[in-house]
Amino acid sequence: MPAIRPYQPKDRENVRRVCCHLKPEEAFEESPYRTAMLATYCDYYIECEPQNCFVAVDGSDEAVGCIWCAEDYRGYKKRFLREYTEKLKALPPAKRASCFGSVYMPIPYARKYPAHLHIDVLEAYQRAGLGSGLMDALTAHLRAKGVPGVMLVVGYHNTKGRNFYEKYGFQRLRGLPYTVVMGLKL
Numbered sequence: 001m002p003a004i005r006p007y008q009p010k011d012r013e014n015v016r017r018v019c020c021h022l023k024p025e026e027a028f029e030e031s032p033y034r035t036a037m038l039a040t041y042c043d044y045y046i047e048c049e050p051q052n053c054f055v056a057v058d059g060s061d062e063a064v065g066c067i068w069c070a071e072d073y074r075g076y077k078k079r080f081l082r083e084y085t086e087k088l089k090a091l092p093p094a095k096r097a098s099c100f101g102s103v104y105m106p107i108p109y110a111r112k113y114p115a116h117l118h119i120d121v122l123e124a125y126q127r128a129g130l131g132s133g134l135m136d137a138l139t140a141h142l143r144a145k146g147v148p149g150v151m152l153v154v155g156y157h158n159t160k161g162r163n164f165y166e167k168y169g170f171q172r173l174r175g176l177p178y179t180v181v182m183g184l185k186l
Contacts, residue, residue, distance in 0.1 A: 002064050002125060004133045007046060007053035014063035015055060016042055018120050032090035039087040040099040041118050042068060044080050054137040056121065056130045065121035067134040071147060073110040077103060102153050105181050109173050113149035113183040115142050135168055143186050151183040 007015065019042040020034065045053055045068030056065035070076030080103055088096050106116055117138065121130050142150060152170070154161045156178050166172075170182040 002056040002058050002130060004054055004056050004137050007050050007055050011055050011063050012046060015046060015066045018063050018066050018122055021122055033095060036088045036091050036099055039084045040102055044084055048079060054134055056134055064125045065130045065134055067117060067119040067138050069115055069117040069138055071115050073106055073114050073116045101179060105153050105179060106151050109151050109181060109183055113151035115147045115150040117150055117152050131164055139186055147186055149183055149185045151181060154180050154182060156180055
């Protein structure tokens with residue numbers, strides 16, 4: 001059974017690999033899409049808030065699952081827009097809108113749910129309790145810091161993901177045709 005521990009700088013490339021593994025095929029190739037996807041769903045967190053990131057590692061200490069978190073959504077949004085949006089400019093408009101949706105959709109919920117997360121587990125390690133273990137590590141960490149709630153954005157058609165979040169206790173805050181914002185009070 002993989003172990004869960006805080007993120008370490010040596011995990012950077014493995015964490016990025018885990019993030020890409022669950023995305024469209026083109027995420028594996030060097031491309032503007034891969035750069036933008038990593039900037040949106042991974043790099044900000046490990047570069048700016050590594051203390052709020054946890055990894056599930058196998059027996060070789062290689063990441064097989066990760067949870068990334070911005071502790072304060074408002075601070076995250078400002079810094080992301082200032083330092084990371086340049087990486088999104090080369091994307092076609094629809095894909096750029098998807099990345100920005102992850103940044104803008106949570107705005108109305110930032111007061112009650114100031115933290116915001118992303119989580120990925122390699123498919124071979126799913127349904128083994130790692131997602132819950134990563135969530136447990138992060139939520140205990142956020143509770144210890146006095147953070148009142150955490151939110152996330154998930155694709156509407158990602159029923160496996162939505163079911164996992166609901167089972168963990170997340171509530172649906174907003175639903176649009178392609179995305180759902182969910183929150184968990186801590």
